[in-house]
Amino acid sequence: MTDSTPTREQAIQIWQAGVDAVASDRLVRNAVRVEGQTLRVLDERFEPGDWDRLVVVGAGKAGAGMASGVAEAVADSDWAKKLTGWVNVPADCVRPVPGFTLHAGRPAGVNEPRPEGVEGTRRILELVRGCGPRDLCLVLLSGGGSALLVAPTGGVTLADKLAVTKLLASRGADITELNTVRKRLSAVKGGGLARTSGARRTICLAISDVIGDPLDVIASGPTVADESEGPAALNVLQNYCSNRTELPPAVWAAVERGSHTGGVPDSVRTEVIGSNAVAGAAALAMAAKLGFVQMSDGSAVAGVAREEGARLIELARANADTVVDLPLCIASGGEPTVALSDAPGKGGRNQELALAALDAVWDAPDGLNGAVILSGGTDGEDGPTDAAGAVADDAVIARGKALGLHPRPYLDRNDAYPFFEATGGLLKTGPTHTNVMDLRIVLVPAGG
Ligand SMILES: Nc1ncnc2c1ncn2[C@@H]1O[C@H](COP(=O)(O)OP(=O)(O)O)[C@@H](O)[C@H]1O
Numbered sequence: 290m291t292d293s294t295p296t297r298e299q300a301i302q303i304w305q306a307g308v309d310a311v312a313s314d315r316l317v318r319n320a321v322r323v324e325g326q327t328l329r330v331l332d333e334r335f336e337p338g339d340w341d342r343l344v345v346v347g348a349g350k351a352g353a354g355m356a357s358g359v360a361e362a363v364a365d366s367d368w369a370k371k372l373t374g375w376v377n378v379p380a381d382c383v384r385p386v387p388g389f390t391l392h393a394g395r396p397a398g399v400n401e402p403r404p405e406g407v408e409g410t411r412r413i414l415e416l417v418r419g420c421g422p423r424d425l426c427l428v429l430l431s432g433g434g435s436a437l438l439v440a441p442t443g444g445v446t447l448a449d450k451l452a453v454t455k456l457l458a459s460r461g462a463d464i465t466e467l468n469t470v471r472k473r474l475s476a477v478k479g480g481g482l483a484r485t486s487g488a489r490r491t492i493c494l495a496i497s498d499v500i501g502d503p504l505d506v507i508a509s510g511p512t513v514a515d516e517s518e519g520p521a522a523l524n525v526l527q528n529y530c531s532n533r534t535e536l537p538p539a540v541w542a543a544v545e546r547g548s549h550t551g552g553v554p555d556s557v558r559t560e561v562i563g564s565n566a567v568a569g570a571a572a573l574a575m576a577a578k579l580g581f582v583q584m585s586d587g588s589a590v591a592g593v594a595r596e597e598g599a600r601l602i603e604l605a606r607a608n609a610d611t612v613v614d615l616p617l618c619i620a621s622g623g624e625p626t627v628a629l630s631d632a633p634g635k636g637g638r639n640q641e642l643a644l645a646a647l648d649a650v651w652d653a654p655d656g657l658n659g660a661v662i663l664s665g666g667t668d669g670e671d672g673p674t675d676a677a678g679a680v681a682d683d684a685v686i687a688r689g690k691a692l693g694l695h696p697r698p699y700l701d702r703n704d705a706y707p708f709f710e711a712t713g714g715l716l717k718t719g720p721t722h723t724n725v726m727d728l729r730i731v732l733v734p735a736g737g
Pocket residue numbers: 400432433458459626627628629633634635636637638641666668670671672673703704705
């Protein structure tokens with residue numbers, strides 16, 4: 290190995306540059322500006338004399354940053370006096386933002402619907418229902434919004450919703466499947482928020498954490514009509530449940546009714562203002578600055594985390610001899626799934642993916658041969674843990690071997706966190722206040 294051998298610090302710096310490029314306050318500042326006293330939202334202009342109130346609601350892991358973006362944009366203008374804001378965020382994201390209530394809709398690290406989310410959603414629906422023809426409503430959405438905007442309907446309880454969410458997630462259902470079901474059980478998802486809003490104009494700004502940026506799936510599309518076919522939700526339940534008794538009868542009943550909840554009014558518009566592709570491009574720009582040859586693996590990688598880890602090792606190997614003088618950086622974005630074992634340990638998809646990469650090279654004499662693989666959730670939260678993901682390098686292998694560990698048993702019980710805790714591979718950032726799925730950085734030394 291030479292001085293040009295990549296380091297884990299470089300991998301972290303490159304990953305962080307990707308996350309910084311989708312800082313949610315900055316994305317909102319690009320979309321919302323005050324020029325003179327004119328409020329500009331995207332390409333639309335609003336004069337303060339025409340509007341009584343600016344009502345801003347929202348939910349998601351990026352909620353605090355998005356709220357700050359609006360507060361900063363309108364500060365020192367007439368719009369600041371018109372602003373009433375309420376955004377549901379994870380408990381560790383709550384902070385003071387002028388004009389806003391940031392409401393803890395769930396505890397940190399538990400991406401599940403909770404009573405405090407139900408209460409926060411009641412307040413949001415009350416606010417938008419109270420809007421009138423002289424009110425402008427902005428909706429700030431980001432991933433994690435589904436668990437933070439909770440309004441069970443049709444005889445379904447919060448406990449029922451929790452049961453179905455947990456079951457589908459643990460069996461590896463993807464986010465489209467999960468949200469197809471969630472929309473049928475909710476008064477706020479699938480356009481419910483938009484239908485409740487009495488505002489003359491409602492504009493939703495969304496940061497996408499879903500492959501392909503589908504508006505109706507991000508945070509379960511509270512401002513977008515549910516376009517899924519009548520039986521789509523039922524098909525998902527039937528695919529993942531071997532037996533009807535696995536889910537509460539009220540869930541089956543609501544989904545079997547199978548009716549669409551309806552469209553959304555023409556006064557409602559939804560636009561994506563940030564996505565994984567932006568983060569991947571910024572990461573590669575940083576890699577170029579650090580002297581790496583760049584390669585994009587795209588921003589739509591799905592698949593199974595365990596297989597993805599092994600695939601990235603193959604991709605690194607396949608490209609190792611193409612880089613002669615300079616090291617290579619591969620940026621890979623998207624969101625793989627994990628099918629959990631019956632008694633899962635502690636981990637997340639990114640930690641599992643990095644562990645699978647280690648498993649693929651564990652018994653090879655050269656280990657990673659100087660390569661570094663980082664996999665991290667851009668939201669700073671990987672599964673129900675306090676880590677954003679993990680970094681795998683030869684130092685982690687050396688520590689693991691010295692401790693007599695092997696990745697395989699940890700993988701088999703979805704227990705990547707203790708493995709990386711013991712070997713020094715955890716990536717911990719705390720909440721990043723943004724969320725554009727996962728970003729993986731693979732660094733390959735020059736000279737193969
Ligand atoms: N022990 C574990 N090992 C690996 N993955 C896990 C584990 N526990 C939960 N997960 C996965 O974590 C995901 C949920 O994590 P979270 O960060 O809340 O998701 P998202 O980033 O989609 O909001 C689910 O896909 C679930 O399968």
